[in-house]
Each structure stands twice: as structure tokens, then as C-alpha cells.
Amino acid sequence: MPKPLRYAQALRYNRQIVLPQIDLEGQERWQQARVLVIGVGGLGCSAAQQLCSTGIGHLTLIDNDVVETTNLPRQNLFASHQVGMHKVHAARDRLHAINPECTIQVVASKADTPLLDSQVPTHDIVLDCTDNLQSRNLINELCYKHKIPLVSGAAIRFEGQLMLIDPAQCSACYTCLSQLIKQTDLSCTEAGIFAPVVNLIGLQQAHIALMRLIDRSPTQAGLLHTYDGQTMQWTHFTIPSYQHCPVCQGNNNESA
Template sequence: MLNDQELLRYSRQILLQHIDIDGQLRLKQGRVLIIGLGGLGAPVALYLVAAGVGELHLADFDTVDLTNLQRQIIHDTDSVGLTKVDSAVRRLTAINPEVRLVSHSTAMDEDSLAGAVAAVDVVLDCSDNFATREAVNAACVTAAKPLVSGAAIRLEGQLSVFDPRRPESPCYHCLYGHGSEAELTCSEAGVLGPLVGLVGSLQALEALKLLAGFGEPLVGRLLLIDALGTRFRELRVKRDPCCGVCGNRHA
């Protein structure tokens, strides 16, 4: 049950008829894995811990650099040189000490990633490279765990939810295939801080919807964000029955 302090802390979202006490209890019982604690993972972790998600698993093997602070708002100047996981734990504990935090501060191999995905209810891919996204997607398909995937570079962002529990849902590989060898990173192409904050906030929203069971998750839809013109566009995405990752999952 929720104690008096929790009822007070989460009162503004409990007032929402879509959440109420039952939804807040589902959030308290929820377990989430966040892959990457950079520009996207920062707002994701901050909003999920503030919302009262019961258990956050934090995965990032990088350390905080001065160049991160322009957009990775979970870290501060005193965090430079710390692992991003340790920096995030310090900040998240200060916001909500009732949430259990599980740290993964070393690079994951296939087995450890599979174990980390299997241990949670929802996975949020906040990484910045295609190889990690592909590995996370494959682990989520195997474990039948919903995946909230976001990306941002320059002044463009995108977001989608892949839910292998739904027969009609595509996976990340259905949409992007094998990617591109010429993939750019933010360190090469640049990115605006509020854009990653926007995409990360939307990822957190999708995770709360999945955990608490309200609204319409962004399954089978790709949200495209043009920050330069402040425009949003949505594309329908279908599952590829011949997909090498998820094609046989409902056979």
C-alpha cells in the first residue's frame, strides 16, 4: 500500500483519473531499465524517480565529462570524473530516497544484458549508438519486454515504442534494419540541450503509460521532431514479417 508520505508526494498525479491510487501502486511495483544516462537518460531517470517508479536499473559505463553538462541535466560540475551511474544515483537519491536504484556501471555483454532486461518490466533505450540499440532491441524481443526508444541529433529527434507482447508491434530492427556505417554521434554533429530533454521527457511519459496502464503508447508509430521549426510529425510503422529479429516471434 501507499503510506501517508507517498500519498502526499504523489498527490498531484494521483488526482488524475487515469492514474489514481491503483495506477500509483502499479508505478511503485514497476521496474525499469534505463540504458544510458546522458542527454536522454537524464530526464528519463529524473522524471521516473520523481513519479515513484519502484525500482530503477541504471546502465552506463561512461564517466561525466565537462562537455556533457550542456545537456545531461542529471549531472553537475562536481560530478565531472565520476561514473555517470554514481553521479545519477547521488542526484536521484536526493530527489526520492524511497526508490530502489540498481547500478550497472560496466559494459554489458550479451548475457548480462539479457539478464538485466529480464529483471524489469520496461526498458528505455537512451543510448547514442546503433550497435547498442540493436543489442537492446534483440534482448527485449527475446524477453518479450516493451522498449521505449528515443534518439536526438542536431535539431532532430524521434521516438517510438516497440512492444513484443503485441502481435502487430514492429521491433527496432523492422524500422532501421542494419543501420548505416556512416552513423554520426552528438560529439561529431552536435545537439541542442532542450531537444534531448524533450525526447527524454516523452520517453519517460511513455514508460509511465506502460507501467500504470493508461493512455495509448506509441506502438506502431514513429514520432519525428523538428526542433528548428517546432514541428511534430507521426509515421505509421508496420511489423516486418521477415524481420531477422522479431519475424518468427508469433509463428
């Protein structure tokens, strides 16, 4: 049973609570929720800011990088004077100023197997905001192992993609997606990135996570959404589960 909101909190979140799809109950569930954001670059900054201001009770941020000048055009939690700081520490300062009632836990380490194995199962939902295939595959594998829903996001140049992966629904996973559509391992350093596109995808990851937490997901699990920032067109593809997927089909077979 979620803890009731205090009067000041009900006032703060009033414009959300008046929405019948959210209501007091939804806001209280957000207050109790624990969300893990892996990667505090363009996607992670945008997603974490929205999750924190909307009223998520606990956020954990994992990233090993420091703020660089080239991050500043799109990574909106950081300021010029924070160049050289660990991203998670700079982000925590800004998020605390936005909403001091959100508990922010930070881990300034690489998201490797032991760390994710301990962190993933203690959260209600995970946002993959990383920028490389190795991390995405590992996060996918551990979310499936611990049966925690995952909102996967990626952006490069003018292109973005999003997918909710839900082990509880045995949905297709990131490995299934990679099997069908080759995923690029180009970094934004090599290929470039248009700031509004990466911020839009990060915001959409927060949107999906918030609504999934109150059982009103705006998207089906296993549905891939791609965005073209040059034409502002969204395209949607149903990703089938890959029959021999070692991640999602392996676990299903074990539990069958």
C-alpha cells in the first residue's frame, strides 16, 4: 500500500493528480518507486530530470564518465563550471535542486556484471541510456534474468529509437531486436548527434517508465519506435521474439 502524500506534495503535483489516468494513487506509486538510470549522457540527463521533477521517490544513476565541454550542448543537467566533475555527481546536484524530495543514489563506476547484478533487482524499472552495444546487451541480459522491465533508448545523428522490453510479458528483447535490425555501435563522437533528438528520446523513455509504473504503459512491450528528426516522422515495428534468443527464450525455456 503506497504511503499517502503530504499536503505540500499533493499541492506540488496537483496538475498531474487532476488527470484521472494518474490520480492520487498514481502519484503515490511514483513516490514509492525506485528507478535505475544507466548512463547519464544526453538520454540519461533528459530522462532523469523528468523522472525527478515528476515525483519519482528514488533514482539511482550509474555512469563512470566526467563532464566534458562537448557534452554541454545536449546534456542539460550540466553547467560549464562542472566540466571535469563525475557526471553522476554533477547530475545529483542539479536534480537535488529541482526536487529535494527525490532520493538520488549515484554510482560513479562502469556498469559491469557484478554492479548490475546487485542493482537491477532492487529497482522497479530500468532505463538503458548508454551509448554502446556491449552495455546494452549486458543490461538486457540482467533485466531479463531478474525480470525487471527495461526501457531501451538510443539516438545518433538525427535518428532515435525506443523499445519497452518486459520480461513479465515474455516480450522480445534487445538481442531479438539486434537479430532483426543490425544495431550500430558508432558513437556520437564519430557520427554526431542533434541535441533535440537525443533529448526527445530520453523524455520518451521517462514517459514510458512513468506510465508503466502505474500500469498504463503507452506502448506495447516489444514494439520498436523509430524517430527521424529530419522529417519528424515516427515509425513503429513489432519485433518478434527470436526463436533461438539466448536471453529471452533461454529464460522462458528454463521456467517452462
